Structures are given as C-alpha cells and as structure tokens.
Amino acid sequence: MARVVVDVMLKPEILDPQGQAVQRALPRLGFDGIADVRQGKRFELEIEGPADEAALAEIRKMAETFLANTVIEDFTVRVEDQQ
C-alpha cells in the first residue's frame, strides 16, 4: 500500500475565478499580504501495490487522460506515503 497524490491546477494563463474570489475576500477578513491565490484539486490515491516506476507511470497516464483536463489544467504526481 502506498499513497500517491495528484495535484491538478489550472494552467497559469487560465482564469481562476475560485482563487480570485478567495483572494478578494481575504483583506475583508483581515488577512493581508497575500499576493495571489490559485485553487485546484488534490486527489489522494491509495494504491494496492508499491509505488514503483510502473505504478507511477500508470498514474501519470490516468492523470493525463482523466483526472486533469489538460486543455486547461496541469498536474503533478508524487508519492506521499510509501509503506
């Protein structure tokens, strides 16, 4: 068992209305000094086998074809917990 995390974020050039809404609310809540906020998705996958190169290659493919919409999103894959 291992935990692999896939982070999916809108590409930098794509409008992120959610991140903007958060950022605009912050000063009103008394939080200053935040120059930018982007909001994305985080997927935690528990995989049955070890997080070896083969498994990670599969997950990258999954991220590319399914978890992320690569027309507008970028993703990163990383192992968080190798047991």
Added chain:
Amino acid sequence: MARVVVDVMLKPEILDPQGQAVQRALPRLGFDGIADVRQGKRFELEIEGPADEAALAEIRKMAETFLANTVIEDFTVRVEDQQ
C-alpha cells in the same frame, strides 16, 4: 515572496462522492489496483513577505476559519517555495 500550500480534504468519516466517482470510473478506463480515491482542494497562496512563523500562523488561522470548514474538513499548511 514565498508560496504556501494549503491542502483541504474531507474528514475520513465523511462520504466523498467525487472521490468515489473517480474510483468507480478507473477500472472502466483500464486502471486497476487503486484501493481508494479521495478528492480535496489545494490552495496555492503567494505571500508577499517571507514564510516565517508569523506568516504561517496567520495562514493556519485563515485555513481554520475560512479555507476549510472544520466541521467536515481537515487541512494542512506547508511552505512549498521559499525565495
């Protein structure tokens, strides 16, 4: 300038239909061996000053009162890029 990441995930005991929908779709797409999927949110905050203890304390407060709803969600805060 530094980048701080806040990850927000549903508490383990809360049903996560988005994660489940992903998990159910995977075998159909030819991906096997994924025991569980959870979907959460990732916030990337660009802060103007350094990510020192004071800044992080502020961000933890922001996460606790605003970015996460602690009735249903857990969060973690970490510095990703210290420049």
Added chain:
Amino acid sequence: MTTRIGVVTFPGSLDDRDALRAVKLAGAEPVSLWHRDKDLHQVDAVVLPGGFSYGDYLRAGAISRFSPVMETVIGQAKAGMPVLGICNGFQVLTESHLLPGAMLRNNHLHFICKDQKLRVENADTAWTADYESGQEIYIPLKNIDGRYTADERTLDELEAEGRVAFRYVDGNPNGSLRDIAGITNAAGNVVGLMPHPEHAVEPLIGTGRTDGLGFFTSILKRLVSA
C-alpha cells in the same frame, strides 16, 4: 404597524426578488437589505435567500458569512430574531454556526431541479406554525451542494430535540443524512432548509403549487401576535 421582513442581497444572491415577492404575497412589508450594510433597518425578521453568493466559490455560503450584514444578523438571531435561510441561505447559516452541520456536494454530483415532497416534522418553529406536524408538502428543490451532513452525535441530538424541521419523503434527492431537508435551532427562531418555499407561492408559476406560502404566513402571525 406593518410587519417588516428583510431579505438580504449578497453579491450572487439569485432568489432575493422571489423572497421579497413571497413576503409581500403573505401580507408583510418586504425590505431589501444589502450585504455591506450592518444596519437591519428595523426589520422584524430576516430571510437569507437562495443563489450562489460569491459564486459559491470556495464553499457555498463561506464568503457571505463574513459580510457586515451577517455580523448583525448573527447577533440578532442569537437574541431571538427570526431568521430563515433558504438553500444558499441555509448554507450561510451553517457556515456561520447558527445551525449545526454542513452542506456537501450532492451524492450524484449533479445540480438537481425538481418538485420535492417534504414532511414538516416540526410545526412549532417561527416559520412553520401554519403547518401541521407530519404534514406533507411539495416545494421546489434546486441545488448542487444540498447534502446535509453532521456527525452522529449532532444528528442524534437534533432528532432528540425535535430540531429536524423537514425531511425528504419518497426518495432522498441528494444523499442528505437521515433524509434531512431542513433544521431549526433550539429556540425555533432560526430555520434553514434546502428547498425553496418562495418558489411555491403562486398557483400559475413554477410548479403551480402554493405549499410554500405557509412559511411566510407563519412568521407574519408569529410577529403580529408577539
């Protein structure tokens, strides 16, 4: 003196006009309240309407909760002023901790718009006195984040204290725990529900039923007799 019922407009509120119309049809004086204004303009009760305040970005109701008007509403609600939260308004009430629990994405992950059958479980609140306990009514439901959730202890407590105000019947539309459609606080002045009573107040419009008018006549009676 006429009874004044305020309806708050947040940026992104959508059903505020409808709520104002429902208040008027029930015979009270509708008063429009603005999110940036702390002053409630001497209203006797407040409706937090449906919509997507702040786009529902982050979480439904999460940003509105911090608006100036909510500071006053929270204080007044704790002091006993009647407050009704409809859909997005219900989400604002849970985010503000005036009501327990939270709303999550529907279990089927879609927005759903339908005429929903409900049972009025508690006809003693400020907003339900014109119904019978156990009465079944049809009220339009429309949302994507409508799945009510709370921990088991809270749920047991709500049940034990009769604070589950409305329950879905003939099928749970979104996976809400214990089929909960709406709840009340212990004092019965603060009520929140996902379905939209303000959309069921005129015979020709929407589903053509008027089952929702009772919310607004209930509060009117309560305030007049108070």
Added chain:
Amino acid sequence: MTLDSVKHAEQTPETELPWAELGLKENEYAQIREILGRRPTGAELAMYSVMWSEHCSYKSSKVHLKQFGDKAPASDAMLVGIGEQAGVVDVGQGYAVTFKVESHNHPSYVEPYQGAATGIGGIVRDIIAMGARPVAVMDPLRFGAADHPDTKRVLPGVVAGIGGYGNCLGLPNIGGEVVFDDCYQGNPLVNALCVGVMKHEDIHLAKAAGVGNKVILYGARTGGDGIGGASILASETFDSSKPSKRPAVQVGDPFQEKLLIECTLEAFAEDLVVGIQDLGAAGLSCATSELASNGTGGMRVELDDVPLRDSTLSPEEILMSESQERMCAVVEPGKVDKFLAICEKWDVIATVIGEVTDGDRLEIFWHGEQIVDVPPRTVAHDGPVYERPMARPEWLDALQADDASKLARAADGDELRGQVLKLVASPNQADKSWITSQYDRFVLGNTVLSQPEDSGMIRIDDETGLGVAISTDGNGRYAKLDPYQGAQLALAESYRNVAATGAKPLAITDCLNFPSPEDPAGMWQFAEACKGLADGCLELGTPVTGGNVSLYNQTGDAAIHPTPVVGVLGVIDDVARRTPMAFAEEGQLLYLLGDTREEFGGSAWSDVIHGHLGGQPPAVDLERERLLGEILISASRDGMIDAAHDLSDGGLIQAVVESCLKGGHGARLVLPDGLDATTFLFSESQGRAVVAVPRSEELRFTDMCGARGLPATRIGVVDGDAVELQGQFSLPLSELRSVWEATIPALFG
C-alpha cells in the same frame, strides 16, 4: 523588440506581416494597405484580422442575410431591427422584449463545459447591452450518435456547463432542444438563446456619441484568452511554428457576469450611459471599432489603462483577447464618478480607457506611442463581402428520389405496438429530464411554462399577467432533403409551438448552422435556407430581429446537415390563459387539427424504424400554420380547450404519449376514416396539433374550426391508464413511461 507603432510602420513599409497566419487572404491584406495608405501595424493587423474573420464580418453570409431586412414583413412590433446586438420587439403595456440565439459550437467540442458555459455568458451580455434585464435562457443542442463514446464526453460536459453558468447567473432555463444524429459527431451544435425585458424608454444602443465622453471598460481583467493567432504578432520573428502559450479556451466566471448584469442595469436606471457594448468575439477590437463607428467616428484609447490578468500581454494580444465577462460603456464626463461608484458597489473593476474625439479615426496608444490609427468603420463594417460560388449538390436528386412512403409498414397491431415503443424510447424522442433537471427553471419566480411544454413562457408583469412565450426548433434531416423548405419547416414548427401555448407569435431570431461556405454545395444550402426563411417570415408576418451564423461545421468531408434553428417569440396578454400540454382530465375529447397525409420523408419513424433518410420533407403550408395558430390562440383566450400539443417529430402518437404521460391519464384513440394506421400514428404532416376539449365546449370549438375552415377530427378521448388504438394495440402508461424515461439516463447517467 521595437514597438510596431504607426510611425514605425511608415518607416518600414517593406516589413512583411504574417497576414496569412492570421487567416487573411492576399486580397484582403491588399485592401487593408489601401485603406491605410501604408502597411498596417501589428496591432492594426490584429484588429482587421479578427474583425474581418467569417465569424465577425459575415463575409460569406451577408449577401444572403440581406433578405431578412429586404423582405421583412411590415410589423408594428419591431422597435429595433437587425444590426444591433439584438432586435427589440414591442409586447404591449409599455414593455419591450429583446431576444437572440447564438452558436458556440466549436469551443464546446474542444472543451464542452467551458465552451457551453461561455456560450451562455456571451448571449446574456448581448441582451444586457440593449438595456434589458435577462429573464430566461434556452439551449438548442445537437450531438453525434447517442451511443458514441465521444458523445459521452461532450453531452454531459455541455449540459453541466450550461447549467453551471445559467444556474449561477440566476436565469431560468425554459426550453431548448436535444437532437442526436451521426452528422454532428465531430461538430456538435451548441446554440444558446437569451431573452430580456425592458420598458420602451430603456432601450440602449451601442454607440459612442459626444466628443469628450469617456470610454469605460468594466468587468473582468483582460487575460490571454482565445488569442492563439495574435501571439504570432507578439513574437519578434513572426514564427508561426512556435507553439502558442496562450490558451485558446476561455473560462467563464458566472459570478462576475451576475455582477455585470446588476451593475449595468443600475447604471442604465440612473441614466449614466450614452452607449454600451458587450465584449465577445474579437474583444476590444470589436468593442472600440463598433462603438466608434456607430457614433461620430473618433475615439482615442490608452491601452496601458486596460486592467490585465497577465502583465506580459502584448498590445496585439490585448486587442484580440476574448476574455469573458467584460463590457464597454460610453459615459459623459460628469457622470463618470457615479458610474464608477456603481461598479465599486458591485465589486466590479472599472477603468476609463479612452474618450470620444472630434476626429473620425480610432486611435490607440501604447506606452505613449500610437499603434493604431484607422477609420473605425473599415474595421467594424466595411470588411470584405463575398458572393461565393454555389451549386445544388449532385447527390440531392438521388436522395430526394429515395421516397420514404415505400418503406415497409407494420402488418398488424402487435407490430405497430412495437414500433410505438421503439419510437418513444429512441434517444431523439425520449424524455430529456435527465438533462433539463440540471437546469434551474424556477429562479426569478416568473416561469409559467418550461420543458417539456411546447414553448417556455415567462410572466413579465406581476400585475397584469402579461407574458412571452418562446420556442426554438430546427430539423436538420428535413433541411438536408430540402434546405429551402427545411428552413420554413423550422419556422413553422417553432411558430406552432408558440401558438399551441396560447401566445401570439410576433418575431423570430435564428441561428444558421451550416458546413463550409467554400464548398459550393454548402453555400447553396445556406442560400436556399436564407431564402426559405425570409420568404416564410414575410408570409407569416414575423420579422427576423437578429441571429447568428455558424459556418465551417464540418470535419474533413463530413459535413453536418444544414441546420437552421429558429426561435419564435410570442406574447400573451395574461399568462393565466396559457394552454398546457398535459391531458389532465378524464373524459375530455381529443381532436386532431389539420390534415394528415402520407408524409414520411425525414420523419422520426423512417429514422428509428428503418434507418432511412430520403424523399421529400413534409409539405409546407404557412397559410395553414397561421390559421391553426389563430384557432389555438382563440381557443385559449375563450377557454375552449384544456390542453394542446403541436405535432412534429414522431407524429401524432408521440404527441399523444407525451401529453398522456405529463397528465397521468391514458387515451383511447380511434382510427379516422380514410387513413391507414401508420400514417395516422407516424406521419409528420405539418400544420397540425392535438387538443383536449371539455365536452361542454365541444360544439363551440368545432363550430369555430368549421367556420374558419380548419379540419378538426375527433380521434378519441382521455381515458384510463393506457394509450390505446382501438382494435390494434394498447400500451399501459407505466410501460410507456418506463421506456421513455430510461433511455437518456442509461446512456449518460
């Protein structure tokens, strides 16, 4: 890189610009040089190239669209005609209505959710730019085969996008269409309609009059959305082989748009606006050149003042950006502060970016240097116009000769029963509520009728009950068989749908979805359809108020069926008199209005039962449509009928099944003399409707039909819990309901 200023362009006449990469033809580039008397700057080229594109200039379609104006029927209802963002129609009691349908086909194929969402966003801005409050949206949609894997990607995304945007905007979705056909596989059609309401005195037009008036850009910041081509200009080498970093996909922010609606309407109400223009395709290029050329002609813009999301954008990219949720207003200097205050109230960013000048040039500056100096009309209105070659397709004769009446008909009642079930369960005829339940149809509290009724109906005045009804229709199969008649059939169906609810049709909008105009066959189809529609509107007395053309809907040689979509707007004095479609009361008599002939060409029956498309489409008789409409409207006004449903795809039986399921009552039908069962059940003869008449009204109703010469045939009675054709078959409602409701969720749920 030196800035390509006007001065620089004058000094470097020999510099080659990448006009071909930006989609311009050699003659078009030469025309630009001639207009300017020099080579254009990069920024000027950017503006001309987007504004002279097919999408913005209508260069292939203009000569044909002209007929909509030339042949326009005399109508007292038209307050503003073709040429503005959207036409405006008088609906009485001091109210005016504006409505328009537009396409967002290609973007919705690339990124279904955002493509469809921004389609809604764009059409809504057209409506607010007229000064109207948007009150409803509709979405005529067409997809490839229902069971094709790519349809599983496109349809749910499109539906979620339309819902996600429209729901968040607070506009009820009151109707639309969902059609499946192989021909749309690589080119789904995502059309969106918006309707808005205002008082006569609130009509606003897009023009920049008044020297010294300020040009204010408000709404979202400008980012690099949808400007693939302009990036070429930004690169020093004009190297088109380098991949563009700029996104071709635009992301919508419905929350921002909701704020735009409120803030724009508040500015109108305070009388702060001289002219206004939404930013859609071609962004600032379009807004500045159109505002200027519709005013006195002179405008000066400081591009540095445009609020940016991405500080690396070049001036060319800023001019071409299609970032969503932006508007441009022209405001008198004395009112600017008030205008900005309203924007601030709604948290909308607003910036003065320029002013109206007394010249006749549009001048744009960047970092203190002039980068654009053009006569604005040449950008906005005087683009190239083509009379493209046309030719009747050579395959058409064979297709029309392949007559559908020769198709095998059911031998007995059992076979008929099976055909009815198969028809009702087919994706095109099946229940669409899996889709429509993802749309808010209640918001604003004025929805009188919505899906699945014949038209959507919205109350526009609480006191008097004044309302409008709208339906959108189109049938690509008919138009493929005959584009002239196909366009008229779309008009006829939409007209009939509006009349069926008791509203009087007043005017139309249209979205003409066609294949490539560079193929003479496609161009011929387009020309025929325009002619058919213009002639039809003249005959029915319903002027075209505006619309949209979408060409190049083809992948390689695979062209879509020519698909003119028509939206008809009608008015009803009191929505309390609307006629619903449901058969809601036992014992009421069912009458079939109109004539039924053996007409199966392009029908749903030929398609579903035989997989056939050929022959002639059903005959058009607009005089009959008008008479049918009058009868339906009178019957509603005088309370003679309790339900009405127009007959279209699937014929009589489809209509009866829908009305029975909606009302929860069955029907006993009797075959009228002289008709065979297949023709009775499945023919798609036009100019027909089925109505439910209370027994007490029967005489009055049939007398009226008789007196006016409309055939009315008693075909049965509302009764029981089955749909039965006497002596042939009986289908329990429960069985019909289960097959009718199961299809779409099974495919997409």
